[in-house]
Each structure stands twice: as C-alpha cells, then as structure tokens.
Amino acid sequence: MVKCLTPALVILAVALTACATSAPVAVPRSREVAVPQSREATVASVEVEGSLDISPLRVAEADFPASESPEALAAQRPIVAAGVIDGWQQGPALASYPGGPLDYRILLRVRVTDPLKGVTGRASIVNDLLYIALDQGAVIRDDALPVDQWKPEQGVEEFAAAMPPGTRILVFPREMPRGALGKILTPGDPVLAGAILMSVSPQGIVLEDPRLRSQATGDQTALIGGLEPLNVGGSAWTGQKNMDDLIAHLRQHGFNE
Numbered sequence: 001m002v003k004c005l006t007p008a009l010v011i012l013a014v015a016l017t018a019c020a021t022s023a024p025v026a027v028p029r030s031r032e033v034a035v036p037q038s039r040e041a042t043v044a045s046v047e048v049e050g051s052l053d054i055s056p057l058r059v060a061e062a063d064f065p066a067s068e069s070p071e072a073l074a075a076q077r078p079i080v081a082a083g084v085i086d087g088w089q090q091g092p093a094l095a096s097y098p099g100g101p102l103d104y105r106i107l108l109r110v111r112v113t114d115p116l117k118g119v120t121g122r123a124s125i126v127n128d129l130l131y132i133a134l135d136q137g138a139v140i141r142d143d144a145l146p147v148d149q150w151k152p153e154q155g156v157e158e159f160a161a162a163m164p165p166g167t168r169i170l171v172f173p174r175e176m177p178r179g180a181l182g183k184i185l186t187p188g189d190p191v192l193a194g195a196i197l198m199s200v201s202p203q204g205i206v207l208e209d210p211r212l213r214s215q216a217t218g219d220q221t222a223l224i225g226g227l228e229p230l231n232v233g234g235s236a237w238t239g240q241k242n243m244d245d246l247i248a249h250l251r252q253h254g255f256n257e
Helices: 009-018 070-076 156-162 210-215 243-252
Strands: 025-027 080-094 103-117 129-135 139-141 168-175 184-186 198-208 223-225
Touching (some): 070 198, 080 156, 103 156, 129 168
Parallel strands (some): 129 198
Antiparallel strands (some): 080 168, 103 129
16 A cells, blocks of 8 residues: 655645555545644653554644643533543544545544533433544545545544553543534434534543553553643643543542532
C-alpha cells in the first residue's frame, strides 16, 4: 500500500493528482479541534508504551489552549464521566468538498459507571451510554471506484482491536448542536432513540492502559491521553497513577454527582 500524506485538506485536491497510482493510497483527513494557539515548546510528549494503541485517534495535530489540570478542564465542560468503552460503531459520512472523498466519523460508545458532572438526568444519555463522534482518519484511494465510495483506512474492527471494549476511560464531552457535522450523506449505524452525538476537545479522552497498571512501577501513571498526549497540559495531568486515582481527584475538587 502506497500512502500519500498531506498536512491539511487545503492541499488535498493537489495531493490526489500528485499521488496518482494504480495502488490504493491513504488520503488523510483533518480533525477540527480547538482554537488555534501556540503550544509551549517545553511540553514533553513522550509516552510509555502500554497495551493500548491510540494511534487511530491521533489523525492530526492541533494547536489549542491546553487546560493545566483535569479539574480545570472539568470546570469548562458540561459533562464529565468515567466508565468503560462499550464498543465502537460506524458513524456518519460527511461531504468534504465537491468531488472529494467522504469525511467519515467513528462513534465511541462509553458506558458510564462513575458520573461526575452533568450526567444524571440528562435526556441525551440513554441507558448510561455516551456516543462520541471522532474523526475516522484517512480513506483508501481506489481508482477503480468513484471517489465517494473510497472507504476508511481504519474501520470499526481496527478501532476495537486498538482500544477494546472494557477499557477504562474518562471523557469530558459536550452535546453536538444540530447540524454541527454539516452535510451528512450516510448516517452510519443507529444510536439509541433520544441519544445525541457528543464531541470532545483534544484533552477530552483519558484511557487507563491495563499493561501499565499491572506494572505499577514508581510514579509511572497508567493513564494515557486519547487525542493528545496526557501531559500536553502539564505535570498535573500525570499526578494520578490510575483511573481510580483520577476519579477520586476530581471528586475531591467537587465533581461528584
């Protein structure tokens, strides 16, 4: 498989011509995230390898005003919830630009076990499930097919293998306004009646890696960031060793339904 990587959708049309080949080519998609703001160069982004593979989530790098602690982010977001990954499902496919490939979303289902803020009584959270829409990443170029039939490089199965159901997770989502996704061409797999798709900021997903938790050496944390490295906001994000510690930390700061 030959890949032609481009930094942004702005030059994607050029890349489609420049990368013409008989072999399939992965065409990357950009993630729409946060307000542009320069990130401090002193922030380290090295992460210890565990058993989870978060690379399917890291489809683009974003500049954004990072929150300096979990409690600071929790104060800004309407919903804070811990639980487990219930599964992954195909989300909607969106129009990107005329003549271009579709822009796919994957849905992360989170089953809430520890509601911390904005969960109880919220009508859009049905049967304790959150549906978080995430950029599915590149599509595979196949010149034998029309552009709008090119499929995502990473499918539901790949996401589930990388971050399997049962993985502990904490999210800081918000409900997506009606029409926020733009023009939807195919709806994807259905969600529960009454549920509303949600979005997260770059720091809005924290996972607990089972291998790192089982090692439990020194001050090393078993927590890892989803869309961005955990410590992008600073050392306060790595002060908790596991998900139980992070939940307790947030509760101590008043986030406790």
